[in-house]
Amino acid sequence: MSYDVIVIGTGPGGYVAAIRAAQLGLKTAVVEKRKTHGGTCLNVGCIPSKALLHASHMFEEARDHFAGLGIGVSAPTLDLKTMQAFKQEGVDGNTKGVEFLLKKNKIDAFIGTARIAAPGQVEVTADDGSNQVLETKNIIIATGSDVTRLPGIEIDEKIVVSSTGALELESVPKRLVVIGAGVIGLELGSVWRRLGSEVTVVEYLDRILPGMDGEVAKNFQRILTKQGFQFKLGSKVTKVENTGKGATLTFEPAAGGAAETIEADVVLVAIGRVPYTQGLGLDRVGVQLDSRGRIQTDAHFSTNVTGIYAIGDVIAGPMLAHKAEDEGVAVAEIIAGKAGHVNYDVIPSVVYTFPEVASIGKTEEELKAAGVAYNVGKFPFTANGRAKVNRTTDGFVKILADATTDKVLGVHIIGPEAGNLIHEAAITMEFGGSSEDIARTCHAHPTLAEAVKEAALAVEKRAIHM
């Protein structure tokens, strides 16, 4: 068989690249080593975590808030098996959806592990050991990422778990200790806290969510603490002893000092992810990696070997599904001779807790470091009519605009629906818009989006409801 494009990996990067390539008339195949398509995101990432976040939020709402709305229900009970089945149904629906789209676009799908035998040759080894070599003009590597391990700490996915095990727990751990106050730790920590776990987060740095705007992170930590999270910041984990029934975790101040121990029923290791290039045969074909093990690419997603491209988590940039998808579209367009492009200055990121945290563009810390003069417009949800009536007033919208041109440089939101609201900022920024543009746009009342408009008005100190 000979193809124009073979994509290795059918995560959000890979399957989207394949669909776009097929749309552009390129004869396309994908190779995926999992039995289902959709990659980390659909199988063990975005989709199952959001299913459990949704279900656990509903559980907490029924338990803690329904009575206040005048809805009388008896205390909700947890049927975790059914909740996990609800999650799995969502995963299956989505992975089957990708399978359908691949078929619809006449993309050949091979299930097996791919190795690049040579430029233009992909060897596929199926589970039963049989293999075949496919010929192609172009190869797109979209093999994603894997869990970062802590040296000396074994992940058994029962007591010491990665995100994958944390999505599969069969009972609610009484004490959950999370190593790493990043996105996974706070999202999955929220799931299990809502369902009854005592959650302690041990973080190496002296703050949560590194990379997020500092004021937002501090505020968010306060909200999570109010919800029951405990934080041990500036702490280095030195040992995790797995007894088979639980674990004892030893940690000490990162700056040095006396060690402490903490008992856990389950320990979640969530200290980041690493690019996954194992078994691809990159050495042999001479594809260069950077110092962090990511495949090095140029502005056109091309590696140093002609005809081999890479996208998604396996290359530089934020490890986010929508970043991988946009790169998938862009690389297919480039291969087809068009002008594919990704605007890395305007990539939203969202933490799907309650409230949500969403961010796009520069943080205050980044603007200060770059010496850019900026104005800040901030508006709290306590002053937003819709948030007030819904009693979801934690959080605020913060807009950072260039002091000279008023161009929006960054927007950071903690609050209900922050993950949807951030797209108002995304569109504005993609069009090079100003805070004045948002402020002059009529926003429907009563909506949470009015807080975005008010924050834009606040850039020039003329918010109405504050």
Ligand code: FAD
């Ligand atoms: P992947 O999705 O990792 O797909 C790579 C695929 O390649 C895999 O299916 C793998 O089996 C396959 N593969 C690897 N090697 C080979 C080989 N040699 N041969 C054949 N196939 C191979 N991002 C968000 O934007 N929003 C979220 O809400 C979100 N939630 C997340 C929650 C969790 C718990 C985790 C772990 C991640 C989450 N992410 C989220 C990150 C997101 O999953 C990744 O950014 C995204 O999946 C990257 O897409 P990708 O296509 O680059 O790689």
Ligand code: NAI
């Ligand atoms: P992360 O990079 O978000 O956070 C890891 C945290 O662990 C950081 O705060 C880091 O300082 C800390 N850390 C590192 N080493 C440590 C150590 N030895 N001891 C204690 N703390 C340590 O990584 P995370 O949460 O594992 O997620 C991986 C990636 O998956 C994210 O970067 C994100 O791109 C993606 N993701 C995205 C989601 C979303 O968009 N909603 C949800 C979940 C994951």
